[in-house]
Amino acid sequence: MKSPSRLPRLALALGLAAVVFGLGYGVASRLRPAPTSDELAWLVHEFGLTAAEMARVRPLHEGYRPQCAEMCDRIAAQNRELTALLRQTAGGPEVERRLREIAALRAECQSRMLRHFEQVAAALPAAQGTRYLAEMQRLTLDLQQDMEAGLAPRSHERH
Amino acid sequence: MNSDCTPPDSELRTLLRSAHPAPALLPRFQDRVWRRIEREAAAPGPADWLGRLVARLFHPAWALSGLTAMMLFGLGLGWYSAEARSLAAERNRYLAAVSPLHRTP
Numbered sequence: 001m002k003s004p005s006r007l008p009r010l011a012l013a014l015g016l017a018a019v020v021f022g023l024g025y026g027v028a029s030r031l032r033p034a035p036t037s038d039e040l041a042w043l044v045h046e047f048g049l050t051a052a053e054m055a056r057v058r059p060l061h062e063g064y065r066p067q068c069a070e071m072c073d074r075i076a077a078q079n080r081e082l083t084a085l086l087r088q089t090a091g092g093p094e095v096e097r098r099l100r101e102i103a104a105l106r107a108e109c110q111s112r113m114l115r116h117f118e119q120v121a122a123a124l125p126a127a128q129g130t131r132y133l134a135e136m137q138r139l140t141l142d143l144q145q146d147m148e149a150g151l152a153p154r155s156h157e158r159h
Numbered sequence: 160m161n162s163d164c165t166p167p168d169s170e171l172r173t174l175l176r177s178a179h180p181a182p183a184l185l186p187r188f189q190d191r192v193w194r195r196i197e198r199e200a201a202a203p204g205p206a207d208w209l210g211r212l213v214a215r216l217f218h219p220a221w222a223l224s225g226l227t228a229m230m231l232f233g234l235g236l237g238w239y240s241a242e243a244r245s246l247a248a249e250r251n252r253y254l255a256a257v258s259p260l261h262r263t264p
Contacts, residue, residue, distance in 0.1 A: 007209075009213045009216075009217065010209065010212070010213050010216070013213065013216045013217070013222075013225075016226065017225060017226065017229045018229075020226050020229045020230050020233065021229045021230070021232060021233035022233065023230065023233065024229070024230040024231065024232065024233025024234040024235075024236075024237060025233040025234070025236055025237035025240075026233075026237065027233075027234065027237065028233070028234045028235070028236075028237030028238040028241060029237045029238075029240070029241045031238070032238060032241040032242065032245065034245075036249075039252055039253055039256040040253065041249045041252075041253075042246065042249035042250045042252065042253040043253065045246060045249060046246065046249075046250070061256075061257070064257065065256065068256070068257060068258070068259055069259075071259040072259035075259055075260070106260065109259050109260060110260070113257065113258055113259075113260075116257065117257075136257075139250075139254060139258075140254070140258050140260065140261070
């Protein structure tokens, strides 16, 4: 029988092919330029925006950033306070009040975000603007949707 | 067993031949049979496909073509996956910049 003596040669050929493939993969991964530090680089690459369109979007982004940072600080502070409170007590009216405040803050944060997304979408060409808005709504609101979907069967069981 | 009742083998064969005459063989029948046997012995069997494949892979032209194809495939896939990773990193950076809910643990 001839096949067994040919198996090592076949294994050698496959091994060589795998090495060459890996070499190509590694070289291509390293050749690609590293992503820039520009926060708006994704908009340029994903939506193919021109320099003129970016010149309209950038001031909107820079204007929104302080608002976003402020909301971020407020949410972080509320989370810290709630964590500290939960270390002292398991529940009670104070915890409930804090939870309501956090929920209101999150809702305000989402409203501001959506307003900003609408402004950016309006500054883009119609097709890209529509796609941007849909994508941002999906990316920023999907966490809540996932959570609701995960909780839905349990809430049905309770009723 | 009575051997006198049984006709000898040679007689039996003669009797059988006369009873069932064999048709005449085609001209060069034996020669054709031997050629066919040689041809089938020389032809590769169905289990030899691996050997033929290996032999073809080690042919310089095929080997060079195959390795070049693998190199190009690796380059393409490496570039594509690096592009996808880079785009995902840029998207996460943008989301972190515009969404406090993505930033806040």
